[in-house]
Amino acid sequence: MDDPFVTNDRLRGCTTGQRNRNLKDLSTQKPVRILSLAFHKRINMPALRFKLALHYQIIIALIAGVFFGYLTPDTVAYTNWIGDVFLRGLNMVVVPLILLSITTGVASVGSGDNLGRLGLKTMGYYLLSTLIAILTGFFLVNLIKPGVGAELGFKMPVDNLSAITDSFGTTLIKIVPSNIFEALSQGQMLSIIFFAILLGYFITKMDEKPQKLLVDVFNAALDAIMKITLFVIRFTPIGVFSIAAKVIAQQIQMGNQISEVFSRLGLYFITVLIGLMIHGFITLPLTVKLLGHANPIKHMKNMTTPLLTAFSTSSSNATLPLTMEAVEFEDGVSNKIASFTLPLGATVNMNGTALYECVAVMFIAQAYGVDLSFGQQLIVIFTALLAAIGSAGIPMAGLVMMTVVLKAVGLPLEGIGLILAVDRVLDMFRTTINVYGDTCCAVIIAKSEGEVLKV
Numbered sequence: 001m002d003d004p005f006v007t008n009d010r011l012r013g014c015t016t017g018q019r020n021r022n023l024k025d026l027s028t029q030k031p032v033r034i035l036s037l038a039f040h041k042r043i044n045m046p047a048l049r050f051k052l053a054l055h056y057q058i059i060i061a062l063i064a065g066v067f068f069g070y071l072t073p074d075t076v077a078y079t080n081w082i083g084d085v086f087l088r089g090l091n092m093v094v095v096p097l098i099l100l101s102i103t104t105g106v107a108s109v110g111s112g113d114n115l116g117r118l119g120l121k122t123m124g125y126y127l128l129s130t131l132i133a134i135l136t137g138f139f140l141v142n143l144i145k146p147g148v149g150a151e152l153g154f155k156m157p158v159d160n161l162s163a164i165t166d167s168f169g170t171t172l173i174k175i176v177p178s179n180i181f182e183a184l185s186q187g188q189m190l191s192i193i194f195f196a197i198l199l200g201y202f203i204t205k206m207d208e209k210p211q212k213l214l215v216d217v218f219n220a221a222l223d224a225i226m227k228i229t230l231f232v233i234r235f236t237p238i239g240v241f242s243i244a245a246k247v248i249a250q251q252i253q254m255g256n257q258i259s260e261v262f263s264r265l266g267l268y269f270i271t272v273l274i275g276l277m278i279h280g281f282i283t284l285p286l287t288v289k290l291l292g293h294a295n296p297i298k299h300m301k302n303m304t305t306p307l308l309t310a311f312s313t314s315s316s317n318a319t320l321p322l323t324m325e326a327v328e329f330e331d332g333v334s335n336k337i338a339s340f341t342l343p344l345g346a347t348v349n350m351n352g353t354a355l356y357e358c359v360a361v362m363f364i365a366q367a368y369g370v371d372l373s374f375g376q377q378l379i380v381i382f383t384a385l386l387a388a389i390g391s392a393g394i395p396m397a398g399l400v401m402m403t404v405v406l407k408a409v410g411l412p413l414e415g416i417g418l419i420l421a422v423d424r425v426l427d428m429f430r431t432t433i434n435v436y437g438d439t440c441c442a443v444i445i446a447k448s449e450g451e452v453l454k455v
């Protein structure tokens, strides 16, 4: 007997005439065959897979993953590979996507003046929104004072913290890659972005014939990578399921004292969370409305898929392929703007991380009973900005970069041990705000360049 799905598929995509003929053919078949076909037709299994919008699939997967990880933490070891493969798939496309999209984007921007204007506006917005995020955190942590009276005994050990970070100057120097292939293979985003901008810019300075050839080749390669990206994105629900289960199982295995952790760090956790909510639901939408003259609610809805992915993966870099897809296809931002603002944003624009850096450092100071002078508080604000810019778009990068802020005001690096217990979960929230901030910038810049968007 034929496979009913195959037969059912035969009815799909036909003209009405063909469809009637096919149905007539089918009507000559045995009743049991038709019943089985009718059953499959009614529940329409193959179609069902694609009917549910991706973001609903991701929400369901996220909830299922949380339950799975909570109820059977030991079984999660068998499903971890799914999340690992998914993240590898996303990371696989990130570097070629950044290189190709920035190169083609910059090449299509045209003159150096246009590029300079776009760069200034983008960096201006990123700096401004990050500063507002830090000030929001600063205000809240001084209002709520979550660290006052916190117990210093409850500290987790952290090793080699001072050896981890480069100075800000070294980071700046390293933007110029000494070997672009090394930068590509190691995923050094700032160096890749720098090289891609140069490449795109100097392509526009070439003679017309080779210029057209190169632009065509890069555009064609970008199309191919975009297709691979869309393919990888289709696996987001199962990837998210596995990652969510893993995170929950880890939290459970890390300590059964979750309630104890929350009773000690609850106030700190809530302070960061309130700050992120204010920034995500008030400040950023306001910038979309006032600076971008766009509909912030529609924009946020359109971003559901990348935001949920950012939440689950805690990585702006890994989410970048989905962010670009959503901003271009859902909001209608041109590839030219999206490919310039989003990779740059995933690397340097971290509103959520900046807010968290500020709250965490002030929390540590409060816990150690250190009264920071006005000048030191300004240093916290400034270095939190640098730390956020310097954080890589990977899980818990912000925690490592916090050493920069702590060192700047002379607080003990082991203070990080105080907040470690809740950091993985906070990372999920701050990464979501980081990615959301990038998408808001893309919309605002596109509008300011006169693009007609769907939001």
Ligand code: ASP
Residues within 6 Å of the ligand: 314, 315, 316, 317, 350, 353, 391, 392, 393, 394, 395, 396, 397, 398, 399, 427, 430, 431, 434
């Ligand atoms: N995980 C964050 C991101 O990828 C960075 C951080 O740790 O704050 O955006």
